[in-house]
Amino acid sequence: MYIGTTLTNFIIETQRQFEGATGEFTGLLNDIAVACKKISDLVNKGDLVGVLGTAGSENVQGEQQKKLDVISNDIFIEALAHNGHVAALASEEMDDVYHLSDEAHRGKYLVLFDPLDGSSNIDVNVSVGTIFSVLKAPAGIKNPRKEDFLKPGTEQVAAGYCVYGPSTMMVLTTGKGTNMFTLDRDFGEFLLTHSHVQIPEDTQEFAINTSNMRFWEPPVKRYIDECLQGKDGPRGKDFNMRWIASMVAEVHRILTRGGVFMYPLDSKIKAKGQGGKLRLMYEANPMAFIVEQAGGACTTGRERMMTLSPEDIHQRVPVVLGSRNEVERVSEYHR
Numbered sequence: 346m347y348i349g350t351t352l353t354n355f356i357i358e359t360q361r362q363f364e365g366a367t368g369e370f371t372g373l374l375n376d377i378a379v380a381c382k383k384i385s386d387l388v389n390k391g392d393l394v395g396v397l398g399t400a401g402s403e404n405v406q407g408e409q410q411k412k413l414d415v416i417s418n419d420i421f422i423e424a425l426a427h428n429g430h431v432a433a434l435a436s437e438e439m440d441d442v443y444h445l446s447d448e449a450h451r452g453k454y455l456v457l458f459d460p461l462d463g464s465s466n467i468d469v470n471v472s473v474g475t476i477f478s479v480l481k482a483p484a485g486i487k488n489p490r491k492e493d494f495l496k497p498g499t500e501q502v503a504a505g506y507c508v509y510g511p512s513t514m515m516v517l518t519t520g521k522g523t524n525m526f527t528l529d530r531d532f533g534e535f536l537l538t539h540s541h542v543q544i545p546e547d548t549q550e551f552a553i554n555t556s557n558m559r560f561w562e563p564p565v566k567r568y569i570d571e572c573l574q575g576k577d578g579p580r581g582k583d584f585n586m587r588w589i590a591s592m593v594a595e596v597h598r599i600l601t602r603g604g605v606f607m608y609p610l611d612s613k614i615k616a617k618g619q620g621g622k623l624r625l626m627y628e629a630n631p632m633a634f635i636v637e638q639a640g641g642a643c644t645t646g647r648e649r650m651m652t653l654s655p656e657d658i659h660q661r662v663p664v665v666l667g668s669r670n671e672v673e674r675v676s677e678y679h680r
Protein backbone atom coordinates (compact mmCIF):
# COMPACT_ATOMS: atom_id res chain seq x y z
CA MET A 346 0.00 0.00 0.00
CA TYR A 347 1.74 3.22 -1.21
CA ILE A 348 1.48 5.92 1.49
CA GLY A 349 3.48 8.68 -0.21
CA THR A 350 6.16 10.98 1.17
CA THR A 351 5.19 12.55 4.45
CA LEU A 352 6.34 16.08 5.31
CA THR A 353 8.51 14.72 8.13
CA ASN A 354 10.25 12.16 5.90
CA PHE A 355 10.73 14.81 3.23
CA ILE A 356 12.43 17.14 5.73
CA ILE A 357 14.59 14.33 7.15
CA GLU A 358 15.72 13.53 3.58
CA THR A 359 16.49 17.24 2.99
CA GLN A 360 18.46 17.37 6.25
CA ARG A 361 20.67 14.44 5.21
CA GLN A 362 22.26 16.86 2.70
CA PHE A 363 23.42 19.12 5.53
CA GLU A 364 26.69 18.15 7.25
CA GLY A 365 26.18 17.87 11.04
CA ALA A 366 22.40 18.19 10.94
CA THR A 367 21.08 17.53 14.47
CA GLY A 368 17.43 16.92 13.69
CA GLU A 369 16.50 20.20 15.41
CA PHE A 370 15.36 21.75 12.11
CA THR A 371 13.19 18.71 11.41
CA GLY A 372 11.79 19.00 14.93
CA LEU A 373 10.95 22.68 14.41
CA LEU A 374 9.15 22.12 11.09
CA ASN A 375 7.27 19.28 12.73
CA ASP A 376 6.16 21.63 15.54
CA ILE A 377 4.91 24.08 12.91
CA ALA A 378 3.04 21.28 11.10
CA VAL A 379 1.36 20.25 14.39
CA ALA A 380 0.23 23.85 15.01
CA CYS A 381 -1.17 24.14 11.47
CA LYS A 382 -3.06 20.84 11.78
CA LYS A 383 -4.68 22.11 14.98
CA ILE A 384 -5.59 25.47 13.42
CA SER A 385 -6.92 23.68 10.31
CA ASP A 386 -9.18 21.57 12.50
CA LEU A 387 -10.64 24.65 14.23
CA VAL A 388 -11.04 26.63 10.99
CA ASN A 389 -12.79 23.64 9.48
CA LYS A 390 -15.21 23.30 12.44
CA GLY A 391 -15.86 27.07 12.75
CA ASP A 392 -19.16 27.79 14.54
CA LEU A 393 -19.40 24.18 15.70
CA VAL A 394 -16.63 25.02 18.18
CA GLY A 395 -17.47 28.73 18.62
CA VAL A 396 -14.25 30.11 17.10
CA LEU A 397 -15.79 32.59 14.66
CA GLY A 398 -16.38 36.29 15.32
CA THR A 399 -14.32 39.02 16.93
CA ALA A 400 -12.16 38.70 20.03
CA GLY A 401 -13.10 42.23 21.22
CA SER A 402 -9.41 43.26 21.32
CA GLU A 403 -6.97 45.11 19.02
CA ASN A 404 -3.48 44.04 17.91
CA VAL A 405 -0.37 46.25 17.69
CA GLN A 406 -1.46 47.27 14.20
CA GLY A 407 -4.65 48.76 15.66
CA GLU A 408 -6.72 46.07 13.90
CA GLN A 409 -9.75 44.42 15.46
CA GLN A 410 -8.60 40.89 16.34
CA LYS A 411 -10.75 37.92 15.38
CA LYS A 412 -11.12 35.08 17.92
CA LEU A 413 -9.14 32.83 15.55
CA ASP A 414 -6.31 35.38 15.30
CA VAL A 415 -5.80 35.06 19.06
CA ILE A 416 -6.46 31.30 19.26
CA SER A 417 -4.09 30.56 16.34
CA ASN A 418 -1.41 32.71 17.94
CA ASP A 419 -1.74 30.76 21.22
CA ILE A 420 -1.63 27.43 19.36
CA PHE A 421 1.61 28.44 17.61
CA ILE A 422 3.24 29.47 20.88
CA GLU A 423 2.09 26.28 22.60
CA ALA A 424 3.46 24.12 19.76
CA LEU A 425 6.82 25.92 19.38
CA ALA A 426 7.84 27.33 22.77
CA HIS A 427 8.38 24.10 24.74
CA ASN A 428 10.27 21.70 22.44
CA GLY A 429 13.70 23.29 22.52
CA HIS A 430 13.83 24.21 18.81
CA VAL A 431 13.42 27.99 19.07
CA ALA A 432 15.09 30.77 21.07
CA ALA A 433 12.26 33.32 20.64
CA LEU A 434 9.15 34.06 18.57
CA ALA A 435 7.51 37.08 16.92
CA SER A 436 3.99 37.37 15.57
CA GLU A 437 1.55 39.75 13.86
CA GLU A 438 -0.64 39.41 16.95
CA MET A 439 2.04 40.28 19.54
CA ASP A 440 3.48 43.76 20.07
CA ASP A 441 6.95 42.57 21.00
CA VAL A 442 9.22 39.53 20.87
CA TYR A 443 7.85 36.51 22.73
CA HIS A 444 10.47 35.28 25.20
CA LEU A 445 10.47 31.69 26.46
CA SER A 446 10.10 30.87 30.15
CA ASP A 447 13.39 30.86 32.07
CA GLU A 448 13.47 27.08 32.39
CA ALA A 449 12.62 26.40 28.74
CA HIS A 450 15.42 24.92 26.60
CA ARG A 451 16.55 27.35 23.88
CA GLY A 452 16.92 26.16 20.31
CA LYS A 453 18.89 27.42 17.29
CA TYR A 454 16.04 29.17 15.50
CA LEU A 455 13.83 32.27 15.55
CA VAL A 456 10.33 32.07 14.02
CA LEU A 457 8.19 34.98 12.80
CA PHE A 458 4.60 34.19 11.92
CA ASP A 459 1.20 35.51 10.86
CA PRO A 460 -0.99 33.00 12.70
CA LEU A 461 -4.07 33.70 10.61
CA ASP A 462 -3.77 35.57 7.34
CA GLY A 463 -6.87 36.82 5.58
CA SER A 464 -8.72 37.67 8.78
CA SER A 465 -11.49 39.50 6.93
CA ASN A 466 -12.48 36.16 5.36
CA ILE A 467 -12.65 34.01 8.50
CA ASP A 468 -16.37 34.51 9.19
CA VAL A 469 -17.41 34.12 5.54
CA ASN A 470 -15.86 30.68 5.00
CA VAL A 471 -13.25 31.80 2.45
CA SER A 472 -9.70 30.39 2.45
CA VAL A 473 -7.37 31.76 5.13
CA GLY A 474 -3.91 30.66 6.19
CA THR A 475 -0.82 30.79 8.38
CA ILE A 476 2.52 32.22 7.18
CA PHE A 477 5.92 31.59 8.81
CA SER A 478 9.57 32.58 8.37
CA VAL A 479 12.54 30.84 10.06
CA LEU A 480 15.85 32.57 10.87
CA LYS A 481 18.95 31.41 12.70
CA ALA A 482 19.05 32.61 16.35
CA PRO A 483 22.15 34.49 17.56
CA ALA A 484 24.44 32.04 19.40
CA GLY A 485 24.77 32.40 23.17
CA ILE A 486 21.94 34.91 23.69
CA LYS A 487 19.32 33.55 26.12
CA ASN A 488 16.61 36.06 25.16
CA PRO A 489 17.07 37.36 21.59
CA ARG A 490 15.92 40.96 21.18
CA LYS A 491 13.93 42.58 18.37
CA GLU A 492 17.21 43.51 16.60
CA ASP A 493 18.12 39.82 16.33
CA PHE A 494 15.04 39.27 14.15
CA LEU A 495 15.68 42.21 11.80
CA LYS A 496 17.55 40.24 9.13
CA PRO A 497 17.05 40.58 5.34
CA GLY A 498 14.87 37.92 3.70
CA THR A 499 17.96 36.36 2.11
CA GLU A 500 18.91 35.08 5.61
CA GLN A 501 15.76 32.98 5.99
CA VAL A 502 16.60 29.26 6.39
CA ALA A 503 13.01 28.26 5.69
CA ALA A 504 9.64 29.82 4.90
CA GLY A 505 6.17 28.50 4.32
CA TYR A 506 2.47 28.87 4.61
CA CYS A 507 -0.47 26.63 5.31
CA VAL A 508 -3.67 27.39 3.42
CA TYR A 509 -6.96 26.33 5.02
CA GLY A 510 -9.22 25.98 1.99
CA PRO A 511 -11.22 23.15 0.41
CA SER A 512 -8.12 21.16 1.32
CA THR A 513 -5.43 22.08 3.80
CA MET A 514 -2.02 22.43 2.17
CA MET A 515 1.44 23.24 3.55
CA VAL A 516 3.79 24.96 1.11
CA LEU A 517 7.43 25.02 2.13
CA THR A 518 10.91 26.06 0.98
CA THR A 519 14.23 25.45 2.69
CA GLY A 520 16.12 27.05 -0.19
CA LYS A 521 16.04 23.96 -2.40
CA GLY A 522 12.89 24.68 -4.41
CA THR A 523 9.26 25.02 -3.30
CA ASN A 524 7.16 21.97 -2.47
CA MET A 525 3.50 21.43 -1.59
CA PHE A 526 2.02 18.93 0.87
CA THR A 527 -1.68 18.10 1.23
CA LEU A 528 -3.12 17.15 4.63
CA ASP A 529 -4.73 13.69 4.67
CA ARG A 530 -7.19 14.25 7.51
CA ASP A 531 -7.85 10.51 7.91
CA PHE A 532 -4.36 9.75 9.19
CA GLY A 533 -3.32 13.31 9.97
CA GLU A 534 -0.22 13.51 7.77
CA PHE A 535 0.88 16.13 5.23
CA LEU A 536 1.78 14.20 2.05
CA LEU A 537 3.96 15.53 -0.79
CA THR A 538 1.64 16.28 -3.74
CA HIS A 539 3.57 18.88 -5.78
CA SER A 540 7.39 18.94 -5.84
CA HIS A 541 9.62 21.66 -7.26
CA VAL A 542 6.71 23.91 -8.20
CA GLN A 543 7.46 26.38 -11.03
CA ILE A 544 5.54 29.64 -11.63
CA PRO A 545 4.99 30.39 -15.35
CA GLU A 546 7.10 33.43 -16.32
CA ASP A 547 4.18 35.02 -18.15
CA THR A 548 0.52 35.38 -17.16
CA GLN A 549 -2.81 37.00 -18.12
CA GLU A 550 -4.15 37.24 -14.56
CA PHE A 551 -3.60 40.03 -12.05
CA ALA A 552 -4.77 40.45 -8.45
CA ILE A 553 -5.09 43.88 -6.83
CA ASN A 554 -7.78 45.58 -4.73
CA THR A 555 -9.19 47.88 -7.45
CA SER A 556 -11.32 49.74 -4.91
CA ASN A 557 -8.07 51.60 -4.09
CA MET A 558 -7.48 52.64 -7.73
CA ARG A 559 -7.97 56.39 -7.07
CA PHE A 560 -5.11 56.28 -4.55
CA TRP A 561 -2.59 54.39 -6.75
CA GLU A 562 0.75 55.82 -7.94
CA PRO A 563 1.11 56.42 -11.74
CA PRO A 564 3.22 53.28 -12.46
CA VAL A 565 0.56 51.00 -10.93
CA LYS A 566 -2.26 52.90 -12.64
CA ARG A 567 -0.44 52.52 -16.00
CA TYR A 568 0.20 48.78 -15.50
CA ILE A 569 -3.43 47.99 -14.58
CA ASP A 570 -4.85 50.33 -17.26
CA GLU A 571 -2.84 48.48 -19.91
CA CYS A 572 -4.02 45.10 -18.61
CA LEU A 573 -7.63 46.31 -18.67
CA GLN A 574 -7.30 47.51 -22.29
CA GLY A 575 -6.75 43.87 -23.21
CA LYS A 576 -5.80 42.66 -26.70
CA ASP A 577 -6.69 45.99 -28.35
CA GLY A 578 -4.30 47.79 -25.99
CA PRO A 579 -0.47 47.93 -25.74
CA ARG A 580 -0.30 44.45 -24.11
CA GLY A 581 -2.03 42.83 -27.10
CA LYS A 582 -3.70 40.21 -24.89
CA ASP A 583 -6.72 40.05 -22.55
CA PHE A 584 -6.18 39.86 -18.77
CA ASN A 585 -8.45 38.42 -16.09
CA MET A 586 -8.66 39.68 -12.50
CA ARG A 587 -8.92 37.90 -9.15
CA TRP A 588 -9.04 39.30 -5.57
CA ILE A 589 -9.68 36.91 -2.65
CA ALA A 590 -8.40 39.28 0.09
CA SER A 591 -6.34 36.46 1.62
CA MET A 592 -2.68 36.82 0.59
CA VAL A 593 -2.09 33.10 1.21
CA ALA A 594 -4.85 32.09 -1.21
CA GLU A 595 -3.62 34.58 -3.86
CA VAL A 596 -0.04 33.27 -3.64
CA HIS A 597 -1.28 29.67 -3.74
CA ARG A 598 -3.20 30.37 -6.96
CA ILE A 599 -0.11 32.03 -8.46
CA LEU A 600 2.14 29.09 -7.50
CA THR A 601 -0.40 26.79 -9.13
CA ARG A 602 -1.13 28.61 -12.42
CA GLY A 603 0.83 31.89 -12.50
CA GLY A 604 -0.33 35.46 -12.04
CA VAL A 605 0.76 38.73 -10.46
CA PHE A 606 -0.34 39.90 -7.00
CA MET A 607 -0.01 43.53 -6.00
CA TYR A 608 -0.60 45.45 -2.79
CA PRO A 609 1.17 48.68 -3.75
CA LEU A 610 1.94 51.78 -1.78
CA ASP A 611 -0.81 54.37 -2.36
CA SER A 612 -1.75 57.85 -1.14
CA LYS A 613 -4.28 56.44 1.40
CA ILE A 614 -1.58 54.28 3.00
CA LYS A 615 0.95 57.13 2.87
CA ALA A 616 -1.58 59.41 4.58
CA LYS A 617 -1.52 56.96 7.51
CA GLY A 618 2.28 57.34 7.64
CA GLN A 619 2.71 53.69 6.62
CA GLY A 620 5.05 52.14 4.08
CA GLY A 621 2.48 49.66 2.76
CA LYS A 622 -0.39 47.41 3.83
CA LEU A 623 1.35 44.05 4.19
CA ARG A 624 4.06 43.24 6.74
CA LEU A 625 7.66 42.60 5.63
CA MET A 626 8.80 40.09 8.27
CA TYR A 627 5.92 37.59 8.40
CA GLU A 628 4.05 38.17 5.11
CA ALA A 629 6.25 39.65 2.34
CA ASN A 630 9.65 38.03 3.10
CA PRO A 631 8.41 34.43 3.56
CA MET A 632 6.23 34.73 0.43
CA ALA A 633 9.19 36.21 -1.49
CA PHE A 634 11.40 33.22 -0.55
CA ILE A 635 8.66 30.75 -1.59
CA VAL A 636 7.93 32.56 -4.87
CA GLU A 637 11.60 33.05 -5.84
CA GLN A 638 12.31 29.37 -5.14
CA ALA A 639 9.47 28.59 -7.59
CA GLY A 640 11.04 30.71 -10.36
CA GLY A 641 8.92 33.81 -9.70
CA ALA A 642 9.89 37.26 -8.41
CA CYS A 643 8.90 39.56 -5.53
CA THR A 644 9.65 43.29 -5.23
CA THR A 645 8.36 46.43 -3.53
CA GLY A 646 7.80 47.75 -7.07
CA ARG A 647 11.22 49.32 -6.78
CA GLU A 648 13.52 46.83 -4.95
CA ARG A 649 13.94 43.05 -4.56
CA MET A 650 11.97 42.27 -1.36
CA MET A 651 14.50 39.90 0.18
CA THR A 652 17.37 42.44 0.11
CA LEU A 653 15.51 45.01 2.19
CA SER A 654 17.11 45.82 5.58
CA PRO A 655 14.23 45.57 8.07
CA GLU A 656 13.75 48.41 10.57
CA ASP A 657 10.92 46.93 12.67
CA ILE A 658 9.17 43.58 13.25
CA HIS A 659 5.82 45.03 12.16
CA GLN A 660 7.20 47.12 9.26
CA ARG A 661 4.82 47.42 6.28
CA VAL A 662 5.96 47.35 2.64
CA PRO A 663 4.48 47.52 -0.89
CA VAL A 664 4.30 44.06 -2.50
CA VAL A 665 4.43 42.98 -6.15
CA LEU A 666 4.94 39.23 -6.66
CA GLY A 667 4.36 36.36 -9.04
CA SER A 668 5.21 35.61 -12.69
CA ARG A 669 8.71 36.95 -13.28
CA ASN A 670 8.10 38.89 -16.52
CA GLU A 671 5.07 40.74 -15.14
CA VAL A 672 6.82 41.66 -11.88
CA GLU A 673 9.76 42.92 -13.96
CA ARG A 674 7.39 45.02 -16.10
CA VAL A 675 5.85 46.63 -12.99
CA SER A 676 9.38 47.44 -11.70
CA GLU A 677 10.30 48.89 -15.10
CA TYR A 678 7.25 51.21 -14.93
CA HIS A 679 8.47 52.39 -11.48
CA ARG A 680 11.99 53.12 -12.78
Ligand SMILES: O=P(O)(O)OC[C@H]1O[C@](O)(COP(=O)(O)O)[C@@H](O)[C@@H]1O
Pocket residue numbers: 437459461462463464465554590591592593
Ligand atom coordinates in the same frame (compact mmCIF):
# COMPACT_ATOMS: atom_id res chain seq x y z
O1 LIG B 1 -8.81 44.32 2.85
P1 LIG B 1 -8.04 44.29 1.59
O2 LIG B 1 -7.59 45.64 1.12
O3 LIG B 1 -8.73 43.55 0.50
O4 LIG B 1 -6.67 43.53 1.93
C1 LIG B 1 -6.56 42.16 1.93
C2 LIG B 1 -5.15 41.80 2.32
O5 LIG B 1 -5.01 42.02 3.72
C3 LIG B 1 -4.69 40.80 4.38
O6 LIG B 1 -5.86 40.21 4.84
C4 LIG B 1 -3.76 41.17 5.54
O7 LIG B 1 -3.51 40.18 6.30
P2 LIG B 1 -4.13 39.86 7.78
O8 LIG B 1 -5.46 39.30 7.52
O9 LIG B 1 -3.17 38.89 8.34
O10 LIG B 1 -4.17 41.14 8.55
C5 LIG B 1 -4.04 39.93 3.29
O11 LIG B 1 -4.15 38.57 3.51
C6 LIG B 1 -4.84 40.34 2.05
O12 LIG B 1 -4.11 40.17 0.87
